[in-house]
Amino acid sequence: MRARRLFSAVGAIAVCLVSWPVGADQLVLIPSTTTVSIASNYVGASIAVFGAVSTPSQEPPDYDAVITVTGPRQTLIVRRKRRMLGIWVNADSRTFADIPSFLFVLSNRPLNAIATTTNPNRNRIGLEQALALAPENDRDRAFGAALIDIESERGVYSEKTDAITFFSPTVFRADVAVSSNALIGAYDIDAKLFSKGELVAHSRSAFELVKTGTVQFIAAAARNDGLLYGFSVALMALGMGWLASIVFQRE
Amino acid sequence: MEIFLPIADQPANVLVLLALGVAVGFLGAMFGVGGGFLMTPLLVFLGIGPAVAVASSANYMAASSFSGALSYWRRRMVDLKLALTLFAGGLLGTFSGVWLFTKLRALGQLDLLISVSYLVLLTAVGGFMLTEGLLAIWRQRRGGSLVRRRPGARSWVHGLPFKIRFTQSKIYISAIPVCLIGYLMGALGAIMGFGGGFLLVPMLIYVLRVPTTTVIGTSNVLTMATMVIATISHAATSHLVDGVLALFLMIGGVTGAQFGARAAQRIPAERLRFLLGLLVLAVGVRFAVELLARPDNLFSIRPAVEVVP
Numbered sequence: 001m002r003a004r005r006l007f008s009a010v011g012a013i014a015v016c017l018v019s020w021p022v023g024a025d026q027l028v029l030i031p032s033t034t035t036v037s038i039a040s041n042y043v044g045a046s047i048a049v050f051g052a053v054s055t056p057s058q059e060p061p062d063y064d065a066v067i068t069v070t071g072p073r074q075t076l077i078v079r080r081k082r083r084m085l086g087i088w089v090n091a092d093s094r095t096f097a098d099i100p101s102f103l104f105v106l107s108n109r110p111l112n113a114i115a116t117t118t119n120p121n122r123n124r125i126g127l128e129q130a131l132a133l134a135p136e137n138d139r140d141r142a143f144g145a146a147l148i149d150i151e152s153e154r155g156v157y158s159e160k161t162d163a164i165t166f167f168s169p170t171v172f173r174a175d176v177a178v179s180s181n182a183l184i185g186a187y188d189i190d191a192k193l194f195s196k197g198e199l200v201a202h203s204r205s206a207f208e209l210v211k212t213g214t215v216q217f218i219a220a221a222a223r224n225d226g227l228l229y230g231f232s233v234a235l236m237a238l239g240m241g242w243l244a245s246i247v248f249q250r251e
Numbered sequence: 252m253e254i255f256l257p258i259a260d261q262p263a264n265v266l267v268l269l270a271l272g273v274a275v276g277f278l279g280a281m282f283g284v285g286g287g288f289l290m291t292p293l294l295v296f297l298g299i300g301p302a303v304a305v306a307s308s309a310n311y312m313a314a315s316s317f318s319g320a321l322s323y324w325r326r327r328m329v330d331l332k333l334a335l336t337l338f339a340g341g342l343l344g345t346f347s348g349v350w351l352f353t354k355l356r357a358l359g360q361l362d363l364l365i366s367v368s369y370l371v372l373l374t375a376v377g378g379f380m381l382t383e384g385l386l387a388i389w390r391q392r393r394g395g396s397l398v399r400r401r402p403g404a405r406s407w408v409h410g411l412p413f414k415i416r417f418t419q420s421k422i423y424i425s426a427i428p429v430c431l432i433g434y435l436m437g438a439l440g441a442i443m444g445f446g447g448g449f450l451l452v453p454m455l456i457y458v459l460r461v462p463t464t465t466v467i468g469t470s471n472v473l474t475m476a477t478m479v480i481a482t483i484s485h486a487a488t489s490h491l492v493d494g495v496l497a498l499f500l501m502i503g504g505v506t507g508a509q510f511g512a513r514a515a516q517r518i519p520a521e522r523l524r525f526l527l528g529l530l531v532l533a534v535g536v537r538f539a540v541e542l543l544a545r546p547d548n549l550f551s552i553r554p555a556v557e558v559v560p
Binding site: 038039040041042043044074075076077078079080081082083086087088089090095097143146147149150151180181183211214215216218219222223226227229230231232233234236237238240241242243244245248249 | 253310311315317321475479494495502543544549550552
């Protein structure tokens with residue numbers, strides 16, 4: 001995993017060196033935290049991502065920024081209900097393999113205004129582009145739309161065109177609201193800087209969602225020692241029942 | 252006051268969980284059933300995943316039924332021999348229930364099975380109890396006799412072999428129907444996350460002719476035993492028992508149960524049966540509406556293999 005990330009980082013740098021002239025715009029990303037701890041009082045987290053542009057020109061142009069935050073990948077099954085024998089049952093389904101469990105596309109302006117001169121697909125911005133759904137027919141389109149709808153409602157997918165604020169022409173801030181149902185794991189922050197519709201700089205960063213303290217202890221016990229954990233919670237139940245019958249014993 | 256549930260993987264309000272426990276504990280103790288048939292649907296209603304709800308409410312049921320069993324034991328209202336014979340079947344039932352639960356979850360039809368089983372069982376049992384209760388109340392109004400159980404009455408059940416004498420309950424009956432009822436309770440409990448008290452109590456009364464003095468205490472012992480086994484097997488196979496969730500439900504539940512038991516003493520038995528029938532039927536109808544009405548969103552989403560964090 002680390003090797004792959006290193007490889008892609010090296011690759012990205014190589015691409016930058018080849019394709020961009022010396023003295024091109026550079027983008028630096030700084031997330032407010034790199035580790036979000038899930039303790040027993042966790043109800044979600046808010047992460048600020050700061051971006052700074054260094055440019056050789058004396059008068060920087062108007063920049064646009066698009067930040068894509070991608071959470072751990074998972075395989076999801078979307079099911080469609082159909083009426084059979086009078087009851088609504090799951091009839092057909094479509095599996096979305098290896099798609100992000102968390103996907104935020106944040107920008108300072110509507111995406112189609114930012115990438116007017118370029119094809120938005122080429123730079124892969126926007127929810128559908130990031131998911132690479134590529135629907136081939138109406139059925140695919142319906143399932144893809146349902147996926148985005150449901151995940152948006154759960155707060156794990158979002159496309160916000162006013163979530164990035166430029167403090168000055170070269171400094172901006174984006175706010176990422178990590179909802180409490182977001183999966184634990186590594187989150188990638190991918191930022192693209194545009195000027196007059198052209199991609200001028202690209203930068204990446206990351207943060208991680210980890211369980212800590214008792215939450216981590218209980219989750220690990222349940223996963224690693226299921227039987228032992230089962231005996232402990234069953235004993236806890238019996239203990240509670242016994243305690244109650246002692247405490248409330250009246251006659 | 253929010254607390255993050257480590258297995259359900261979501262925060263929940265502690266006060267809501269405690270209140271849910273109090274309400275279910277109160278109703279369960281008032282009617283002499285565990286109340287698991289209310290707990291699982293209510294947890295799902297709160298947004299807990301169905302699989303975690305089933306597994307965790309089994310854990311809750313272990314606590315509430317043990318507390319009930321102890322208080323009936325002190326009053327010598329438990330037929331331990333009958334409970335153990337039922338449990339012999341129940342043990343086998345629990346294992347097959349947990350096995351089926353895991354298989355169906357992989358097939359993606361677990362929700363449907365849970366909904367349909369709830370619908371069929373609850374409307375049937377609820378409707379039956381409601382009519383029974385209504386008839387009893389009506390008969391009482393007309394000044395008729397309330398005696399329903401004729402101790403000497405024999406049915407086909409009494410013709411079966413392998414008879415055992417249960418001295419505490421003063422019945423002499425074949426072990427076959429006893430074990431079968433236990434098996435059914437164990438299997439249903441593991442799949443649907445309830446102890447089945449609302450089903451077991453009428454079966455013990457109407458099929459096995461167990462007297463009302465020992466029926467609730469015995470049912471509590473069986474529920475406690477099957478729910479302990481269900482908790483352990485769910486924890487070992489699906490890893491979805493949320494101990495923190497169950498703990499708050501238990502604290503509320505055992506408290507509510509005390510008030511429920513006191514309330515029950517002030518309400519006549521046939522009225523209680525009628526009210527329980529009404530409640531059971533209401534939950535059943537809610538499942539019917541869910542299955543029959545067009546859902547708001549035809550689409551639903553589920554991880555292909557549920558990630559155990």
